[in-house]
Amino acid sequence: RRSGQYTMNHDHSKKTPDGASFDRSGSQDSLDELSMDDYWKEIENIHETRGNNHEERVALVVKEPDEGELEEEWLKEAGLSNLFGESSGDSLESMLFLSTLTRTQKAAVEKRVETVTQTMRKKNKQHQIPDVRDIFRLQNDSKGKVCDGSEPSTVRTSENKNETQDGTKGNAKQLFFSLGTDEQKSPLEDMPFSDTDINLEISFAEQAANLKDSSVGKMCKGGGGDTLLPNFRLPKDKTGTTKIGDLAPQDMKKVYSLALIELTALYDILGTEFKQQKAVKIKTKDSGLFGVPLSVLLEQDQKKVPGTKIPLIFQKLIAQIEEATLETEGLLRIPGVATRVKSLCQELEAKFYEGTFNWENVKQHDAASLLKLFIRELPQPLLTVEYLKAFQDVQNLPTKKQQLQALNLLVLLLPEANRDTLKVLLEFLQRVIDHRDKNKMTLKNVAMVMAPNLFTFHGFGSKTIEQSEFVMAAGTANVMRFMIQYQKLLWTIPKFIVNQVRKQNTESQKKEKKDKAMKKLLKKMAYDREKHEKQEKTANDADVPQGVIRVQAPHLSKVSMAIQLTEELKAGDIVARFLSQKSGNVQTLKKEEVFLYEIGGNIGERCLDDNTYMKDLYQLNPNAEWVIKSKQS
Numbered sequence: 001r002r003s004g005q006y007t008m009n010h011d012h013s014k015k016t017p018d019g020a021s022f023d024r025s026g027s028q029d030s031l032d033e034l035s036m037d038d039y040w041k042e043i044e045n046i047h048e049t050r051g052n053n054h055e056e057r058v059a060l061v062v063k064e065p066d067e068g069e070l071e072e073e074w075l076k077e078a079g080l081s082n083l084f085g086e087s088s089g090d091s092l093e094s095m096l097f098l099s100t101l102t103r104t105q106k107a108a109v110e111k112r113v114e115t116v117t118q119t120m121r122k123k124n125k126q127h128q129i130p131d132v133r134d135i136f137r138l139q140n141d142s143k144g145k146v147c148d149g150s151e152p153s154t155v156r157t158s159e160n161k162n163e164t165q166d167g168t169k170g171n172a173k174q175l176f177f178s179l180g181t182d183e184q185k186s187p188l189e190d191m192p193f194s195d196t197d198i199n200l201e202i203s204f205a206e207q208a209a210n211l212k213d214s215s216v217g218k219m220c221k222g223g224g225g226d227t228l229l230p231n232f233r234l235p236k237d238k239t240g241t242t243k244i245g246d247l248a249p250q251d252m253k254k255v256y257s258l259a260l261i262e263l264t265a266l267y268d269i270l271g272t273e274f275k276q277q278k279a280v281k282i283k284t285k286d287s288g289l290f291g292v293p294l295s296v297l298l299e300q301d302q303k304k305v306p307g308t309k310i311p312l313i314f315q316k317l318i319a320q321i322e323e324a325t326l327e328t329e330g331l332l333r334i335p336g337v338a339t340r341v342k343s344l345c346q347e348l349e350a351k352f353y354e355g356t357f358n359w360e361n362v363k364q365h366d367a368a369s370l371l372k373l374f375i376r377e378l379p380q381p382l383l384t385v386e387y388l389k390a391f392q393d394v395q396n397l398p399t400k401k402q403q404l405q406a407l408n409l410l411v412l413l414l415p416e417a418n419r420d421t422l423k424v425l426l427e428f429l430q431r432v433i434d435h436r437d438k439n440k441m442t443l444k445n446v447a448m449v450m451a452p453n454l455f456t457f458h459g460f461g462s463k464t465i466e467q468s469e470f471v472m473a474a475g476t477a478n479v480m481r482f483m484i485q486y487q488k489l490l491w492t493i494p495k496f497i498v499n500q501v502r503k504q505n506t507e508s509q510k511k512e513k514k515d516k517a518m519k520k521l522l523k524k525m526a527y528d529r530e531k532h533e534k535q536e537k538t539a540n541d542a543d544v545p546q547g548v549i550r551v552q553a554p555h556l557s558k559v560s561m562a563i564q565l566t567e568e569l570k571a572g573d574i575v576a577r578f579l580s581q582k583s584g585n586v587q588t589l590k591k592e593e594v595f596l597y598e599i600g601g602n603i604g605e606r607c608l609d610d611n612t613y614m615k616d617l618y619q620l621n622p623n624a625e626w627v628i629k630s631k632q633s
Contacts, residue, residue, distance in 0.1 A: 036474060075116065083109075102203045103206065200495040204402070205262060229486075240611065247493065247498075247501075247603070248603075262409055292378075298311060311421065320367040321364055329439055330439065341373065376453050383454060395479055408492065447484060448477045451480040548564050552628070555629050556578075570614065579594065595629070601625075
């Protein structure tokens with residue numbers, strides 16, 4: 001029964017941890033002293049709104065994993081399941097992947113492989129279990145014969161990261177011991193990073209390791225006591241900032257694996273346990289609005305509005321709240337009337353998709369309560385069962401910068417539907433805060449009110465609340481503040497991860513070229529292409545001199561453009577030059593609908609931000625093609 005979710009008694013809701021009660025005054029100052037009053041009040045409202053109609057809901061059971069199961073699942077999620085078990089011989093692709101990892105990332109993988117192999121030995125799951133050190137040492141030939149030597153893996157220390165065992169071949173050396181340190185050698189001397197700069201060029205875990213080495217015990221605690229959040233910013237990157245949504249799906253898959261390994265490495269370095277939770281599957285509704293999985297909702301909605309990425313009911317509730325005015329005092333904090341919210345909920349279930357629901361009857365506070373109800377009623381948390389605890393644990397990391405880095409990686413790990421919905425929610429909450437002078441809802445107040453709706457979930461965390469409910473409450477409210485305040489930073493893919501993706505693509509292209517069957521295919525394709533392109537060659541490729549790129553826009557114009565690269569030329573300049581043409585469909589386009597894309601070479605596809613310096617990017621990926629298109633095409 002979900003009613004057992006919150007076990008605190010309601011007297012707590014008016015007390016601070018030391019037992020001193022505080023008075024709720026109407027003044028803004030008293031709200032701003034991180035008073036937890038709004039939080040406990042919201043918990044009471046949740047109880048009241050829940051009423052009896054949802055009592056029958058089955059609590060989501062979180063399964064306690066067996067020994068080694070967690071690590072096995074982790075390796076599967078990271079795309080490294082062929083490092084253990086029956087398929088462990090066929091792991092060349094994983095080896096290529098490992099060769100692009102940083103020292104700390106590799107140590108995180110090694111730690112998990114070690115646990116899995118030890119567990120397998122105990123359970124005797126297979127006759128021959130590879131030693132973890134063998135996996136991280138060199139394979140001498142394609143049969144996977146392991147080199148001799150019993151030294152511990154070279155991954156753990158930076159001093160010997162470039163040494164190899166005796167008898168290794170040159171190309172194998174490169175494969176195994178290029179630990180992704182190219183990214184770590186950024187010219188930081190030329191580009192000093194201040195305390196508020198978020199360095200996206202160097203792995204977060206590597207930064208934490210360096211910080212730990214250089215100032216043992218000096219890391220300042222990041223906790224939620226102080227109310228001012230630093231003004232973090234991203235230093236300009238000449239090769240362009242990569243946002244979620246800018247990369248092709250095949251590269252995003254690699255980003256996911258790398259983000260998981262990087263987050264784990266960061267938590268390992270900082271001594272915080274990172275555990276993915278696993279939910280036992282429960283029967284969920286396969287239609288309706290409230291209590292329906294996001295994926296089911298979107299499937300329903302896409303039949304009505306093709307391409308929809310955010311549930312229609314969620315969009316409509318936000319629009320309904322904004323329609324009145326965001327200046328209403330206590331917006332999101334003052335609850336709707338519980339009985340009315342309950343009946344509106346039932347009426348929406350019956351009439352929303354038919355289009356017969358009368359929105360004029362919905363009061364603003366009721367709409368806000370319905371929005372929060374929608375989030376709470378999701379069968380799995382918006383932040384997912386797997387990562388909800390990791391989001392909560394962000395509060396335990398030593399510095400605010402590390403908390404932000406961890407949140408950045410966690411956002412990358414969310415499924416697309418959850419991430420898109422969270423983004424729309426955070427943008428809406430920021431708009432509410434923008435009217436704080438009138439509605440008296442500061443960043444802190446909004447975070448206090450929203451935290452219980454995102455973080456306290458049925459079947460989740462009841463023990464935590466019993467043991468240290470105040471720490472938990474303040475901590476999750478603090479994580480909520482971070483997510484709202486730094487949302488623009490959180491939707492950025494760190495450059496070091498994009499560089500690792502580029503490196504992986506380059507490595508697998510090398511592997512493909514060595515493949516004989518692939519060679520034959522390439523030969524045939526080259527022959528066909530040569531025949532096909534002979535006529536075009538004189539008009540196209542032959543006239544592209546050094547330092548010039550050819551930009552095409554196949555969906556929009558038959559004409560391609562030769563563009564001379566200069567130090568100052570940006571992607572936005574090329575788009576503007578193209579839009580000034582009068583050919584094809586160009587006249588109908590708006591500047592904000594069209595982007596320059598980097599396609600192929602060492603990336604699948606990447607949408608470029610307007611401030612990307614083209615010469616710098618060309619040097620990073622000289623084999624790319626350059627295409628202008630709208631995001632839809």
